[in-house]
């Protein structure tokens with residue numbers, strides 16, 4: 001599609017995810033990466049030359065004051081999200097904030113209130129939700145193809161290099177597996193099953209005071225269960241499975257941007273015509289997947305393959321572009337109320353283990 005005017009993006013932060021996001025953005029013809037800000041001029045200049053960014057700024061405030069920027073992507077450590085977001089909203093910019101949206105629900109609520117008050121677009125950059133396969137899985141679950149009383153298992157962890165200084169293990173930088181990696185399986189549970197009614201958890205706190213391993217069981221009023229886990233020192237499978245009376249589905253790694261799943265629909269003489277229809281649609285998808293099998297040698301006969309283009313970060317940016325062009329202030333796919341609910345659940349888990357970040361120590365989480 002041709003647009004009379006591109007959406008102009010600015011990025012705050014020049015770290016790992018900001019680089020991925022800039023690469024993803026290149027795939028959107030309606031978007032242009034106009035500016036980058038860093039705490040240091042030299043770093044901004046290096047990023048700008050690597051990604052062909054015309055304008056560089058020192059500090060997010062100067063970037064936010066550029067009148068040509070429509071939307072700011074915030075790719076900095078989580079404890080910095082709140083202030084950067086508030087400054088960008090104050091300057092009238094739409095914002096896309098990396099996950100976790102903030103350190104806790106209280107901070108997130110302040111950002112959301114301000115965005116709503118100012119009437120600017122705001123969304124959490126939960127890129128997993130916009131990946132085609134994850135969208136498809138949502139349809140499958142919503143169409144009741146797997147049945148009710150579902151059991152979701154999901155795990156995501158990283159084997160992060162240990163250092164008390166890096167953001168994965170540093171309390172002051174919002175370190176810990178729950179907020180960094182656990183947010184994905186938790187978000188997936190929200191995406192597929194909604195907000196849980198009960199939460200049981202286990203957190204193992206490491207030597208730097210952040211959580212390094214965690215397991216969570218969510219109970220739902222309709223009888224479903226989610227069994228989730230995370231870690232920042234584990235060589236994780238990063239997979240998920242959903243099992244129900246009518247069928248079972250497995251999402252292969254990595255769950256944040258998967259391209260392969262396996263699904264079996266249980267059919268017998270009592271299966272409804274709806275179940276048969278879904279099973280035949282999936283069989284068609286499976287056949288199509290086999291045609292492109294040469295693309296991936298790991299594909300099994302029963303697998304469904306749904307490719308992503310590029311690195312997959314453009315899908316969330318495309319949603320932002322779509323919302324801005326349509327005058328929408330929130331995404332229907334990643335609504336702000338759900339971002340708040342995810343953070344409230346992560347607050348609850350940390351509360352159960354008396355785990356608080358330094359800035360929360362006086363007030364305690366959410367209190």
Ligand SMILES: NC(=O)c1ccc[n+]([C@@H]2O[C@H](COP(=O)([O-])OP(=O)(O)OC[C@H]3O[C@@H](n4cnc5c(N)ncnc54)[C@H](OP(=O)(O)O)[C@@H]3O)[C@@H](O)[C@H]2O)c1
Nearest residue numbers: 013014015016017018038039043075076077078098099100
């Ligand atoms: N969606 C995803 O796939 C994904 C993947 C990884 C991380 N994330 C999220 O993205 C955020 C950044 O993660 P990352 O892995 O990209 O981190 P990173 O590599 O450490 O980069 C963070 C960048 O933020 C800037 N920054 C601003 N204030 C900072 C501070 N006080 N301390 C350190 N850096 C600061 C720095 O850029 P300057 O030096 O230029 O200012 C730094 O390079 C986190 O919230 C994380 O959870 C998302």
